[in-house]
Amino acid sequence: DTAVSQTPKYLVTQMGNDKSIKCEQNLGHDTMYWYKQDSKKFLKIMFSYNNKELIINETVPNRFSPKSPDKAHLNLHINSLELGDSAVYFCASSQGRLDTQYFGPGTRLTVL
Amino acid sequence: SQQGEEDPQALSIQEGENATMNCSYKTSINNLQWYRQNSGRGLVHLILIRSNEREKHSGRLRVTLDTSKKSSSLLITASRAADTASYFCATDGDSWGKLQFGAGTQVVVTP
Numbered sequence: 001d002t003a004v005s006q007t008p009k010y011l012v013t014q015m016g017n018d019k020s021i022k023c024e025q026n027l028g029h030d031t032m033y034w035y036k037q038d039s040k041k042f043l044k045i046m047f048s049y050n051n052k053e054l055i056i057n058e059t060v061p062n063r064f065s066p067k068s069p070d071k072a073h074l075n076l077h078i079n080s081l082e083l084g085d086s087a088v089y090f091c092a093s094s095q096g097r098l099d100t101q102y103f104g105p106g107t108r109l110t111v112l
Numbered sequence: 113s114q115q116g117e118e119d120p121q122a123l124s125i126q127e128g129e130n131a132t133m134n135c136s137y138k139t140s141i142n143n144l145q146w147y148r149q150n151s152g153r154g155l156v157h158l159i160l161i162r163s164n165e166r167e168k169h170s171g172r173l174r175v176t177l178d179t180s181k182k183s184s185s186l187l188i189t190a191s192r193a194a195d196t197a198s199y200f201c202a203t204d205g206d207s208w209g210k211l212q213f214g215a216g217t218q219v220v221v222t223p
Binding site: 031033035040041042043044045048055056058090092094096097098099100101102103104105106 | 142143145147149153154155156157160198200202204208209210211212213215216
């Protein structure tokens with residue numbers, strides 16, 4: 001059973017396009033996150049939602065907009081994609097804010 | 113900014129040997145977590161150790177935490193080729209669950 005799933009797994013697109021990545025968790029968790037992993041494997045949090053409410057919003061360009069339609073889903077929409085957006089994006093979820101975070105398999109975004 | 117820093121950056125050992133990696137962090141924490149990432153894959157949670165705990169075990173894994181030195185170590189005993197991966201420590205220093213990751217230790221276990 002997949003706990004945290006993301007679609008798509010790979011995304012290759014041109015600069016300037018708008019794209020979305022979807023995340024779903026079936027763990028019944030209240031909190032979900034988006035992380036970005038760069039080419040040097042450095043992971044940095046972008047956003048966090050708790051019960052559909054945005055609680056963490058790191059210094060991220062406003063071209064990135066998260067949306068949580070319900071507790072089990074957290075999507076990431078990116079407008080006007082730039083070369084520097086190329087990275088692996090991970091979704092994660094946890095029961096409470098200070099509990100173990102479970103990660104999805106990642107979405108590798110390549111902007112050409 | 114980066115909170116945790118792992119040392120060494122890379123480690124190469126033979127099957128059966130033990131692997132030890134360290135993590136240092138800068139600010140006070142609630143918890144410290146260790147994750148494993150196989151090449152091209154997602155992160156797998158290994159152990160969470162709370163700030164009032166000093167040591168935790170899980171199978172062949174042993175984690176220690178020294179809050180006075182702001183450091184943690186992960187020991188993998190009797191390593192196997194399948195342990196080849198990058199290992200990350202992550203800390204949360206606020207009440208929001210914001211994990212801050214180190215750059216990772218790349219471990220290669222050769223048969």
